[in-house]
Amino acid sequence: MKYSVDKQEKYTIFKLNEEKMDSSIAPNVKSELITLHAEGVKNIILDLSEVKYTDSSGLSALLVGNRVVGEDGGAFVLSGLSDHTMKLIKISQLDSVLNILPTTEEAVDAVFMTEIENELKSGREGDSDGL
């Protein structure tokens, strides 16, 4: 499986450099996402701009990524989806669950927004404790 990982302070971009995210690739994507999360990466951006074809195992990998990252309050954002992948996500109604943005730049912004929201939320909770 060809991929690149760009680790930043607040997020990590995982870019899959494959044309297909099918049953020969998807299980590896799944385990890489789980590994990143286990290593302490909170927010993951999955850049799928090179991926043209996805099948059900690919969608399943996306759901696993979304679950493990989301359970810890992190952001799991998908970017650069092909028309094919987007169509499958819509058909299976997973668009209501997954966080999808057109570009990685927008995904990065979304991660920062989530971080700020979380900080504000914990700040407010802190205030109310003090009252």
Add this chain to the structure above:
Amino acid sequence: MNNYNYKVPCSKDKLKEIRVFVSKTLSKYGLDEVEVSTLVLAIDEVCANLIIHSHNCNPQEFIEVNVLVERGKGVTFQITDTGKGFDINDYQEPTIDELIKKQRKGGIGLILVKKIMDRIEFKTSSKKNTCRLFKKINVI
């Protein structure tokens, strides 16, 4: 009306050949790329299911994929095999909620197949299973 046929042994590496066969066949009829890839995916899911689950990847057994293109009507895919039949219509697919929360493994493939196709029929006669999947689509 045009008919195309492809028969392969039940081995996982044949799934790619089936995808290429379906894709090449449909590409002759003026469908756009996403329409083709969606139908290829549906057939891929059904065949993967048969090869892996019904036939345990036994290359001594075969499945046959038939594509019938009717102008003005659409495309009918017919997948035949012998052995234990599996009727997709009887399969209760997981809900989105179950997929997300309960970590139920699998099931997305058949959700997709059912949503992509307009009609699915299944019949078994003298040990031969036939799954017919129809898609109403504008073929040129």
